[in-house]
Amino acid sequence: MIKKKVYERTLEDYREQAWGDSRCNWCQNQWGWNVKSSKYSEICPEFRYKRFAAYSGMGKFHIIRALLEGDFDYTDSEKIVDIAYRCTSCGACEMNCLRLNEKEPLKAGEALKTRLIEKGLAPLPPHKELLTSIKNYDNPWKQPRAQKAQWAKGLDLKDANKEQCATLFFAGCTPAFDPLLKHDIVNSATMLKKCGVDIGVFGDTEICCGSPAIRLGDRETFFDLVKRNVEQFKKAGVKEVITQCAGCYHVLKYDFPEVPDMPEIPFKVYHVSEYLESLLKEGKIKFTKEVPLTVTWHDPCHIGRHCGIYEEPRNILKAIPGITLVEMERIKDQGWCCGAGGGVRTAFPEFAYKVAEERVEEAKETGAEAIVTCCPYCEQNLADPLQAEGETMKLYDLTDLMLKAL
Numbered sequence: 001m002i003k004k005k006v007y008e009r010t011l012e013d014y015r016e017q018a019w020g021d022s023r024c025n026w027c028q029n030q031w032g033w034n035v036k037s038s039k040y041s042e043i044c045p046e047f048r049y050k051r052f053a054a055y056s057g058m059g060k061f062h063i064i065r066a067l068l069e070g071d072f073d074y075t076d077s078e079k080i081v082d083i084a085y086r087c088t089s090c091g092a093c094e095m096n097c098l099r100l101n102e103k104e105p106l107k108a109g110e111a112l113k114t115r116l117i118e119k120g121l122a123p124l125p126p127h128k129e130l131l132t133s134i135k136n137y138d139n140p141w142k143q144p145r146a147q148k149a150q151w152a153k154g155l156d157l158k159d160a161n162k163e164q165c166a167t168l169f170f171a172g173c174t175p176a177f178d179p180l181l182k183h184d185i186v187n188s189a190t191m192l193k194k195c196g197v198d199i200g201v202f203g204d205t206e207i208c209c210g211s212p213a214i215r216l217g218d219r220e221t222f223f224d225l226v227k228r229n230v231e232q233f234k235k236a237g238v239k240e241v242i243t244q245c246a247g248c249y250h251v252l253k254y255d256f257p258e259v260p261d262m263p264e265i266p267f268k269v270y271h272v273s274e275y276l277e278s279l280l281k282e283g284k285i286k287f288t289k290e291v292p293l294t295v296t297w298h299d300p301c302h303i304g305r306h307c308g309i310y311e312e313p314r315n316i317l318k319a320i321p322g323i324t325l326v327e328m329e330r331i332k333d334q335g336w337c338c339g340a341g342g343g344v345r346t347a348f349p350e351f352a353y354k355v356a357e358e359r360v361e362e363a364k365e366t367g368a369e370a371i372v373t374c375c376p377y378c379e380q381n382l383a384d385p386l387q388a389e390g391e392t393m394k395l396y397d398l399t400d401l402m403l404k405a406l
Contacts, residue, residue: 057093057105113217149203165200
């Protein structure tokens with residue numbers, strides 16, 4: 001393992017890992033003992049739909065090794081950029097590779113993106129728009145800052161800009177601006193308030209967490225966002241941060257501390273599913289109504305594989321009267337990505353759709369009436385095939401069902 005913070009590393013730091021690649025193909029497939037059918041045996045969306053080894057974790061190591069050793073250069077930049085940026089950042093390759101070989105193909109792939117940006121070969125045009133928007137508006141969607149507070153109207157939440165706020169609810173850009181996803185954060189904040197948690201929000205001064213920037217390899221933009229967020233949190237006296245967005249959670253908890261010269265982060269970070277599960281265990285949540293529904297849980301990569309949150313949302317679902325939980329074939333650390341991450345939905349929407357379509361098909365085969373998740377990107381991407389194909393299967397955020405059961 002490389003003994004440096006992740007974002008202190010350069011592409012050269014992955015030379016040994018690239019040379020030591022064992023070509024075992026576990027970056028492409030589920031562990032053998034997890035496989036229940038050949039139909040759902042693969043785990044890397046990029047490789048599954050390109051069917052070319054260069055698009056797998058193993059293939060990226062080969063590309064990195066060739067670049068570092070001068071076997072070829074960046075003249076074939078269009079192909080290299082396509083390979084680097086079709087990765088959904090799901091982490092399936094790295095989960096399996098770390099177990100077998102202590103190698104980090106996902107982190108190496110993100111270092112490759114950074115190198116491509118440094119050489120002026122990236123980002124892709126749609127990604128450049130996201131990054132420019134973050135710099136201009138503090139969000140990737142070209143939305144005016146003033147609109148970011150609209151979701152919290154009428155909820156009577158503490159204003160963290162005006163008073164000290166020990167517990168901050170971090171809304172995130174996507175659910176705050178997308179009217180179809182706003183219910184995710186409204187419901188999360190409502191559940192927390194019902195449990196007596198005194199949460200505050202920054203509203204229109206909330207700054208993008210930086211997830212799009214670092215997943216696209218733009219370290220300069222990300223480092224600036226980290227510095228500004230940490231300063232804002234300190235000023236408001238924040239001791240713990242709760243977020244519904246899986247991408248925000250991953251970045252705040254695990255990526256912020258990996259920034260060079262970043263001291264220990266002075267606040268704890270929780271995903272709303274783990275925070276609510278702890279309140280459930282403490283007896284602060286009482287479900288009194290039946291929700292007669294058979295559901296299957298989709299593990300968001302950013303809280304699951306990247307952060308180890310698997311049982312908490314399942315425990316909540318099992319505690320809701322009337323809910324029957326059935327599992328898909330690929331779950332937990334061997335779960336199938338929704339297809340949206342890493343900027344893929346933005347730059348390669350048809351590919352993102354195919355990945356989501358496969359997940360919906362897998363969910364339907366369980367006999368479930370609904371898919372439940374707790375990530376705005378997953379919800380957004382899984383909704384596309386469900387709506388386009390006129391499916392009767394429903395899609396819920398975890399807090400949707402929790403509120404129904406109160």
